[in-house]
Amino acid sequence: MSALIAILFYLATLLFVVGLLQRIRTYAATPAPLKIPTTPAPTTTSGVVLRMTREVVFFESLFKANLWIWSMGWLFHASMALVVLRHLRYFTDPVWGWVAAIQPFGMYAGLTMLAGLCGLWARRLIVERIRYISTPSDHLILLLLIGIAASGLTMKFVAHTDVIAVKNFFQGWMAFSFQPLPSDTVLVLHLLSVVALLVIFPISKLLHAPGVFFSPTRNQTDNPREQRHLSAWAAKLESEK
């Protein structure tokens, strides 16, 4: 079982990294032929960095759009960020100081992450408009994340697992040596769900995470009169004449 999970994690990590890099490369390589920032937009690069930071850290546009989605969504993402950072303790030895420092918060973050996810799912089920636009995969991805959070929390609060052994397993995994994994069902469930998450990430709507950085309406500088902006394929039209 341990070996199987180790192998699955190698494969999933490979798919995740290669898939994501390939996707990011596609985004980066695709030209944006016209200046289309949603205005009012920053007129300088530092302004754009600030705008993007506000979008990524605070979900600024979503805040303007809908406080319900914003509060649930932000709660979920911020909590998830804390949880994932907290998980770094399995992959670092000695554990970095700041990772150790956030451990106590991480615990509650697991709970708030679950709460946020449930709130989002409730919205998806209850609000007519959002139910209308939802596909089965939208529900399943939420369920998957709820499963990850619930199984993690179960280990934390109900059926404890041997976290030292888990750490040993992943330390070994990183050095390509197989170590035994505690054979708790909940842990296996948690890990298999994470494998699934890694695999679907580069082929699903989870691409919103890299996507946001490439969105021309958000990442372009509002300076079209001051700077000529010309993509390679559009420039070709000029040389033909």
Add this chain to the structure above:
Amino acid sequence: MAEITAPAYRVIPIIPALKPGAMEGKGPFVASEKINEAIGFPGQLVEDWHDKAIARFGELLQKYRSLRVYMDACVHCGACTDKCHYFIGSQDPKNMPVARQDLMRSVYRRYFTLPGKLFPKLVGARDLTREVLDEWYNYYNQCSECRRCSVFCPYGIDTAEVTMAAREILDSIGYGQKYSNEIIGKVHKIGNNLGLPGPALEDTLEGLEEDVKDATGIDVKFPIDVKGAEVLLITPSADFFAEPHIDSLIGYAKVFHATGTSWTLSSIASEAGNFGMFIGNYEQLRKIALRIREAALELGVKRIVVGECGHAWRVAYSFWNTLNGVGDGAGEVDKFAQMLQKQLDHRYKQPTHICEFTWDHIQQGNLRFNKSLNDKHVITFHDSCNVARGSRMGDLPGGQFEIPRNIIRSVANNFVEMREGTTHEQTFCCGGGGGLLTDDLIDIRVKGALPRMEALHQVQQEHGVNFMATICAICKAQFTKVLPIYGFDRKVVGGVHQLVSNAIILGDQ
């Protein structure tokens, strides 16, 4: 056609319930063979439309980062669902921005993503069938490309970009819309959207000179094709004869007169509008914009000023530098752009909006007004989508909101704002933008005007507003048509420079 009536105002602007299928239908008139072929599109739906459409889709994904990213990034969060005026007015769920995108995204997933190829049902992927294609035609012609949804989307997903791509695909297989494609044909053939030939234009301008002389006793000129003029004015052709547009044209001429600016119109570029943007076709967009370059080079002007037109200002402000070189900052080796940019006077912004021009002169104290001449009006300002969300004026972000308002306050005494959330970057479209200003789409146009009419109704009740100023030719034409259907006087809508024209002091009066 059944008589078109206005939807009822919502008591409080709550989010409407869904009425699936409310706007189902065949869509606007399809372009005829003649119209399509005149601008290089296949005359009618081609035999192998399915394969051609998918191939074109694939090309666009490689040409436009916006489309590429937006097809992937949407998480179906629903933040945009209640932001579109066409959804608010029609309650058809397919007019929710995300659902509109999904018409294309479902096809994208089927043909361009692994999960969609393997498990189409799971991820909402669909084959491109004739039904789907017809649905595209219908609903992508119910989007005014106003970008209101992109303000609220956490990733800035701009449904306008998706609509443009869809229309481009439809055009490439011979399934284009009559109204837009016919107009593009006219621009190329005659020089403006209205098909007003040069001699007729000259007559109109002469007539205007006489009218202004009669009204003011002053010789305000409306010059055309004057070589060596300082300013070339590019304005929507509706300004030459449509009401209330023409009053703003008179306003610009008076401002030029009062500031002693030598200016000219051009008969080869007697149109600011560029419907190439509406149909998402870069070649058309570029070709139409090149007429301005040609006119500028030929007349040797130093400045290019753009009249009151929303999408034209977006094209001019955001795209001209790219398309035809009107702007600044071209590289040393960029011969194409340098050729024009060397000629232009870079102490001024190129291009300049007429509102920027007027406001600069007001600030410098070059213009005088008798504000009381506008006292019969209680004025509000309707921000036009393309100006608000696709351009700027002045040096600071948001100048596109401040400058027109500053002008209004300088020429009139009574100004009030409409409800917050319906102005500035959250402004609601007039309902007629993006190539929808045609009678065969009157139903959706009337429905789409609902949120704006509600806000106007409110300030009419509370403050007695009787004039809604705007700086867009499409807004003016659309409102003139739909205001009466909502029980307003059609004269409630007018231009900012119409107000300028009313109050400006010419000569030594």
